[in-house]
Amino acid sequence: MGSFQSPRGTRDILSPEVSYWQWVEATARTQFAQAAYREVRTPIFEETALFARGIGEATDVVGKEMYTFPDRKDRSLTLRPENTAGVVRACIQHSLVAPGNLQRLWYCGPMFRYERAQEGRQRQFHQLGAEVLGSADPRADAEVIALATDLLQRLGLSNLTMALNSVGDGRDRQAYRHALVEFLTPYHNDLDPDSQDRLSRNPLRILDSKDLRTQAIVADAPSILDHLSPDSKSFFDRVQQSLTDLGIAFTLNSRLVRGLDYYTHTAFEIQSSDLGAQATVCGGGRYDGLVEQLGGPSTPAVGWAMGLERLMILLQRLQEPPAMALDFYLVSRGAAAEAQALQLAQQLRRQDFAVELDLSGSAFGKQFKRAARSGAAACLVLGDAEAEAQTVQLKWLTSGEQLSLTQVELLEDVEGLRSRLALAAAALATSA
RNA sequence: GCGAGCGUGGCCAAGUGGUUAAGGCAGUGGAUUGUGAUUCCACCAUUCGCGGGUUCAAGUCCCGUCGUUCGCCCCA
Numbered sequence: 185m186g187s188f189q190s191p192r193g194t195r196d197i198l199s200p201e202v203s204y205w206q207w208v209e210a211t212a213r214t215q216f217a218q219a220a221y222r223e224v225r226t227p228i229f230e231e232t233a234l235f236a237r238g239i240g241e242a243t244d245v246v247g248k249e250m251y252t253f254p255d256r257k258d259r260s261l262t263l264r265p266e267n268t269a270g271v272v273r274a275c276i277q278h279s280l281v282a283p284g285n286l287q288r289l290w291y292c293g294p295m296f297r298y299e300r301a302q303e304g305r306q307r308q309f310h311q312l313g314a315e316v317l318g319s320a321d322p323r324a325d326a327e328v329i330a331l332a333t334d335l336l337q338r339l340g341l342s343n344l345t346m347a348l349n350s351v352g353d354g355r356d357r358q359a360y361r362h363a364l365v366e367f368l369t370p371y372h373n374d375l376d377p378d379s380q381d382r383l384s385r386n387p388l389r390i391l392d393s394k395d396l397r398t399q400a401i402v403a404d405a406p407s408i409l410d411h412l413s414p415d416s417k418s419f420f421d422r423v424q425q426s427l428t429d430l431g432i433a434f435t436l437n438s439r440l441v442r443g444l445d446y447y448t449h450t451a452f453e454i455q456s457s458d459l460g461a462q463a464t465v466c467g468g469g470r471y472d473g474l475v476e477q478l479g480g481p482s483t484p485a486v487g488w489a490m491g492l493e494r495l496m497i498l499l500q501r502l503q504e505p506p507a508m509a510l511d512f513y514l515v516s517r518g519a520a521a522e523a524q525a526l527q528l529a530q531q532l533r534r535q536d537f538a539v540e541l542d543l544s545g546s547a548f549g550k551q552f553k554r555a556a557r558s559g560a561a562a563c564l565v566l567g568d569a570e571a572e573a574q575t576v577q578l579k580w581l582t583s584g585e586q587l588s589l590t591q592v593e594l595l596e597d598v599e600g601l602r603s604r605l606a607l608a609a610a611a612l613a614t615s616a
Numbered sequence: 617g618c619g620a621g622c623g624u625g626g627c628c629a630a631g632u633g634g635u636u637a638a639g640g641c642a643g644u645g646g647a648u649u650g651u652g653a654u655u656c657c658a659c660c661a662u663u664c665g666c667g668g669g670u671u672c673a674a675g676u677c678c679c680g681u682c683g684u685u686c687g688c689c690c691c692a
Contacts, residue, residue, distance in 0.1 A: 189665090189682080189683065190683095192682085192683070192684090243690090244689075244690045244691080245690075245691075248617070248689090248690085249690075249691085265691095266691090266692080295692080297690090297691075297692095299617095299689090299690070299691080300617080300618090300688095300689090301684080301685085302685075302686065302687070302688095303685080303686075304691095304692080305690090305691075305692085309691095309692070310692090311692060312692095313692090378688085378689065389690090394688080394689095442691090443690065443691055444691090453692090460686080460687090461686080461687065461688085462691075462692080464691070464692060465692070466692070467691075467692060468692095488692095489692055490692065491691085491692030492692080493692080494692065495692090515650095515651085517649095517650075546644095546645090547648085547649070547650080548649095548650045548651055549648070549650080549651065549652085550644095550645095551650095551651085551652095552650090552651045552652045553651095553652060554652090555651090555652070556652040556653095557652085563651085563652085565650080565651075567650055568650090569650085577650095577651090579651075579652090581652075584651095584652085586651085
């Protein structure tokens with residue numbers, strides 16, 4: 185072919201679908217505003233070392249999924265594969281993190297990972313995320329998680345489950361890793377090949393292997409929850425209590441492990457069974473060591489990220505897209521009428537009406553057909569006779585009622601029009 | 617990175633080696649030079665993702681390539 189296609193793993197978000205995106209973004213925006221979270225917009229690419237150090241050299245994300253490239257001065261840059269590292273970097277750079285200083289932030293934007301696409305997984309995808317920096321209080325964990333569950337609820341999504349775990353602090357994890365490796369080593373040859381490999385590299389990941397034989401072995405493995413220090417244990421208890429107080433349902437899953445190295449203590453995932461292999465809609469947890477790891481002051485933090493493509497899959501199954509609201513469709517024919525219609529459309533828009541002007545110049549019949557399909561509440565008609573008399577026909581498309589009035593009258597009766605439009609919209613809503 | 621399936625107009629498709637590439641939706645023009653429905657007529661793929669090969673003959677078989685889908689790995 186001679187034409188271009190969007191690159192592998194990327195896609196265009198077109199008209200009916202894009203209204204879901206706008207709806208989700210608008211809902212998130214108000215939700216975050218109500219909880220006093222501020223939006224951050226960080227660069228889409230960062231120094232490669234930021235991700236390598238933040239996410240962890242040994243992780244798959246860093247090891248094989250990053251879009252890394254040299255710029256013209258041979259600096260190594262990387263398209264962000266996630267945004268926590270970038271947000272933390274921004275907070276350090278602008279001194280937003282300091283002892284006793286709390287930052288509540290949210291973001292939304294594209295992320296990039298070089299992976300084979302499948303349902304709910306693309307090379308360019310979008311995440312909505314929340315981060316709280318500077319609080320070691322378990323209520324911060326609960327607040328941030330509640331924001332995620334509330335948002336999903338506002339969007340009308342039920343049928344989601346939340347898995348919760350604690351991976352403890354660094355020392356707890358170290359101890360647990362030992363215990364786990366000790367337990368698994370005798371079964372080495374019975375593990376699936378991937379897990380055999382992970383035994384030395386990243387043994388915790390064996391816990392959520394999808395291989396059935398491995399799962400059977402892991403079923404009797406020691407639980408991380410038995411390896412938590414008293415402090416870690418009590419912290420996790422308080423997180424659970426806070427969630428319960430908020431009426432947020434969760435299932436403890438001691439085998440829940442997250443793939444990024446920076447997580448400590450609380451780890452959670454919100455999952456749907458309607459998503460195929462990519463079940464996680466939202467994942468996050470506490471990352472108390474990351475700020476320091478990236479060169480800032482020791483600062484506790486919690487956060488999560490939500491995969492918007494996955495969210496859209498669920499939303500599109502549940503409900504029709506919100507329709508584009510159009511007040512008037514303007515039909516005209518004849519040189520004088522067309523000129524007046526162009527001006528009338530602009531004047532109405534300045535009064536905050538949504539107006540579509542038919543530019544086809546085709547027969548009235550065709551234009552009316554388009555008017556009916558446009559979803560507009562009313563149609564305005566300008567032909568030779570109207571142009572001559574400076575009038576306009578106003579036709580309500582729901583009832584078919586039509587009246588003639590002067591263009592001046594139309595523009596002066598803004599309040600009357602607005603209430604009629606509200607009625608028409610209500611009629612549409614009940615008929616739908 | 618690995619495994620398997622798929623790729624025919626804007627969309628949904630029939631077609632499984634013989635040829636003039638069905639059909640539906642949408643669109644455009646007209647019947648109807650000023651009113652949304654219905655109906656009717658006409659137009660809408662020198663070509664089947666792209667490149668090569670086999671064959672007298674290829675949308676149909678083979679190879680490659682690109683894209684896509686499902687799964688693995690991994691993650692949101």
